[in-house]
Amino acid sequence: MESWVVGPLLAVVLLFLYIHLNDSRLTRIPDGALAFSPTRCTTEEIHATAARLQAAPISILDQIPPKTGRRYLVVGGAGFLGGWIVRKLLDRGEDPRRIRVLDIRAPARADLTTGPAKDVHFILGDISDSAAVEAAFNAPWPDDNSPGPLPQITVFHTAASIRFYEKSVSLLFHSARVNVRGTENIINASRAIGATIMVYTSSGSVSIRRSRFLLWPWEKEPPSFVQVINEDEAIIPKQHHHFFSNYAVSKMDAERRVRAADKTGSRDGVLRTGCLRPGNGVFGPGGDMLCGAYLVRKVNPTWMNSVVQNFAYVENAAVAHLLYEQRLIELSNGSQNPDIGGQAFVIRDPGPPPTYGDVYSVLSTLTEGETTFPFLSPTLMILISHLIEWYYVSRAWLLAAGYPVAHKIPALTSDIMNLQPSLFNLVNVHLIFDDSRARLPPEKGGLGYKGAWTTLEGLHKTVNEHKSGVSGFEQRSDLAGIGFRFGLAKAKAQKGVGNVGAKVSENICIDPVQPLTSA
Template identity: 50%
Template sequence: AGSICIKPSRFWLWPWEKQPENFVHLVNDNTNVPQTHAGAWSNYAATKIRAERIVREADLSTGRGGVVLRTSCLRPGNGVFGPGGDVLCGAFLVRKTNPSWILDSIQSFCYVENMALAHLQLEASLLEKPELAGGDAFCITDPNPPITYGDVGTLENVLTDGVTTFPRFPPVLMLLIAHAVELYVHARLHSPVLARMLPPVTGDIVNLQPSLFSLTSAHLIFDDSRARRVFGYRPAFTTIQGLCKLVDEFKKSGGRAEFRQMLPGGGGV
């Protein structure tokens, strides 16, 4: 995941500060990945970093019969979306009403068919010229300039005839609520008495914690030029085209294309 390169932000500012630290990220294959759990923006990112390290270190390992394994990793930037129940743009369609405080955030996106194509192109490179990409990691994204979440909201609102909406919420209010959710979760975690007395946090609100703001409230711009140069990554769809296909599949299926998001723990953010 490209999000492993994101550094945590601090959104409570002193009066003389104009913007948070790490508010704008320009991410490419040379961006340093945090080396410690504390350096990652969330537990999610920390586990992704460990997973990538395991896969990359497996490159050139020898299996049964002396077969040599070649591995490589893709870092989609940032959110992967598309038909089938994604936790981002598809989740917006399922929820219909999506209160948002990130409509002005500029971010790169990665449409799922571009992601699938990148896997095939990288696999071909590992088979034909493994020395080029073996043991490496590559950022990939859609071929267009990054867009805002407001652009996503406008498109989904128009293509669903106004059914999918994005009411604008104040970021400071949402950050305060996020800290309250985090405090509640930690209170139950560290107190057996409270764990018995208080119900657990479930549903979408479990995602509303301060760490999420480092990912969603920052501007994230990904550069995939090295993937294009090394293994020939050539994305076929722009983000806008991908969103149009997402909504089209959703409407044609009567909403069933995003069925996974309707199950308990769908995980939309």
């Protein structure tokens, strides 16, 4: 063999061996994660759960606090979690004319445009625009001229720009525009109109520490491979490069501002605030960027089968917001319970955390093979992600520096933009969220949170509503993840004998990486 061939061939062999070795370490479930999730779900268990839920559907109505008669501003209420908060307010009997939604786009879900929801006042606006926020918050209410005192105001702030793929400090302003400046605008407008309660949707990801996944041959696993996360301030990263991405940095900044606003003056008294950190991904019917997105895309290349993580089913998360509101109302009315204003609470689904492989099994089984998850090498994808990040950041730097050549470099406009190293800091570590504080009774300083659906039970409802089209879908469901189209995988998906009732066009007319403003 020619000598000039030996060198490159040896390099290819060594690269192949390294990828194989590194993959074996990234796809192993460490003992620290297995202790929280020792068993995997089976096809038999999935079918048994489906039969049980069909015979006795789960309800969370008994966990929803009673009607308050207050006025409500739901920022991001045309979106996913915010839309479910609106739903739960209506479910408990709140007057839809006393509910106002501010969002960057009009609601598309049927459950937000029909029935009582049709009387909810929707206002289009960008929360990073202080004038737009002030106009929306100061718009007249139907009962403004009614005799007697007006009902007090609660603000639920769920809007966010979810640019999880960026981690460079130079790009932080993209996330901060909505997440920080927008939140500051919401705080100021809330105080100006006399709101007395504000509950903010933070993120469990604010505590996730960045890791490193290209290991040395002698290393057994990445640093911080298993992370047990609660509300302890000591575990929150202290420097930018320790956060998993700019999204987490900006959400932590916004959370601190909301917490600092607790007990500050409001036009009609005092503003009480609180924050919730759902751990980790919020999913469910109505347009989530996680499990519902899998159903929309159908073919979902993945490398995360063995990763153990908690999830937060959207109805559990929505009710947690109402519980925090109720606790703050009680404190404002003189309750002797511990004062939990200005705090943050982790919330998650009840039950043990699943692996992503468990999630994939449920979705694939319930869609009868229509939703598939072809496996990819995590190490290979990490290597590719660094190239994509280099291209993305370099183009952004050239644009910021004013170089004319930057405008000749094509922008990344598909979901390939999501495949950057920050993604792996979020989905390739085992995340165990401890919500024991939120589950304490109010007299012990908790929210009294329980949750009704386990993650796997929530997946069943997500699939059922996707098939029936009950909650419809949102454009954002197809914005996250990596939607490579492999001919072989697609053909396999088409062999599925299940017939999804609500077929969703894959050609959604929106930039797949457009910043989102509804958590």
